[in-house]
Amino acid sequence: MGAFGQNALSTMTKNPSSEIPQGRLALIFSAPALLILAVTVLVPLAYAIYLSFHRYNLKRAKRPFAGFRNYEKILTDDKFWDSLATSFIFAVSAVAVITVVAFFLALLLNQDFAGRGILRALLLIPWAIPDVVNALLWKWLLHPAFGVMNALFQMGGIIDQYVAWLTTMPSAMIWVIIAYSWKNIPLATLLILAGLQTIPKTLLEAAELEGANAWKRTQYITLPLLRPTLTVVLIFETIFALKVFDIIYVLTSGGPGKSTTVLGWSIYINTFKKLDFGTGSALAMILGLLTLFIAIVFYAFLDRGEKQ
Template identity: 40%
Template sequence: MSTAVAPVRKDVRDTRVRKFFWRMWRERSAYLFIAPGVIIFSVFTLAALIFAFYLTFHRWSIIEPEKPYVGLQNYEDMIHDERFVQSVLNTVYFTGASVPLTMIIGLTLALLLNQPIRGRAIFRTAYYLPVVTPFVVSALLWKWLYNGEFGLFNYYLLKGHIIDEPLLWLSDKNLAMPAVVLMSVWSGVGFSMVVYLAGLQSIPYELYESAKLDGCGTWRRIRYVTIPLLRPTTLFLLVIGIIGSLQVFTQIFVMTSGGPVNKTTTMVYYMYLWAFKYYDMGYASTLAFALFAMLLVFTALQLRLFKDGGTQ
């Protein structure tokens, strides 16, 4: 026999509402303190996000008065856009090359600089300097190093008889993206090193002593003690690295402008072209939400994989 649930009476609902507003009034000073942050977030983030989603359903040119509603046409155009597909592949290539290299080199440096060696603080500072160098400055510096006529890379490669003629690093379709990846790894290794150093210093030394007593050598201690206990640190760097690499823009803008023949055109740079070169904010917003979806999927997959791995 089923029993019907009695609906909440109107006077009870009114009492709950009054209690809610009374608690808000009682804590009014706290709400007053957080009000500026809430207002700024609502205006410049939440409202902007909603408006950008609204733009995806319009052909929204910033130089034309007509902004017609096109429904899902922008999404359909994006799916059939070969340049967009190429930009996705370029972004995945950049991410797959730069993130693992940055993390592996960062972990190696952290392991070395965690040892009691002379001048350790100087080395740590030197490796971290590229991180605090403005990205535009770093990109300009590496663009000069890659110069085909007077760049240092070609100079020393020719001097060592490794190559017979200068390489056009940023103009060769096979070398442009690896050159950008190398510059990005150089600028990001310091951050990975510092984070891994923090993770290494949180590992109890007693675990290494126990492993040593069990006959484990250096490599076995790294494999069975260091790497498993660095799992949260690795997850953090992996998520942050993928999010950052999927949004790569500055080095592409400064060093290659998406060339040659779109071989270095990434998703964010392609989005920039549609927004500020072709002036179609509707299609650019559609590309932005596609990037958001990719970031969401990648992050969810990483969290799920690491969670499953930690429970085994």
């Protein structure tokens, strides 16, 4: 009401005829951006929801309404639960690796020493590499016959013979997680570093004078104060990790067997290989709802933490 009063006042004091209402003005200003978002997000989203309730296979001419049958088919299919589990294993491990490594890296970069600026700049290299090229890079490092990882591990005595890392069972998943984390740690590090820099130095110095060692200071001062930042990092990283696709496409194609078939990969296969757009859309909706659910849970958690 106050805003309206102010607005009316300013309209009266200036030339009233040239003044467009602010709401309409805002709409005019943001029209091009909103139009693009509507065409590329809202309309497709609505159509994806429509598709998820139809039998829609490109190989068939008839596309009848199917109600919840696509969803039913998915939820009663073991393959779905397998890929959901794979997605969770991937997301939980990757987010854990990313957050822990990024936390320690940020602690390092928060120290005062010559060369810190260079390190921070170099950290942008893995971040700037496109996902696909990151996958290409790791595929080469892990090459079964000519990869440098095999050479290094053999030199270090960890393996006797060269290993086909990406086509054997547990190692394929482990390396996908490592390759994915490698690229995503830098951004998380920068975010955590920004959080660290808001913690007053005097607080840590006072604790040091009181005789608290580095571990105690981290545990009782840094970590609690960093909680909001860490929650934001966790939200973003989890949402991104659940959508993983690019790196799977190049590194493993969901294999060996189904061991790296995450939800994203199974949506891709169902839709664009099996041409079953109905089931693919329903799967994509499930992934979307899952993402939304996780975002809300994290958000509630963050909210509660801030109120405490």
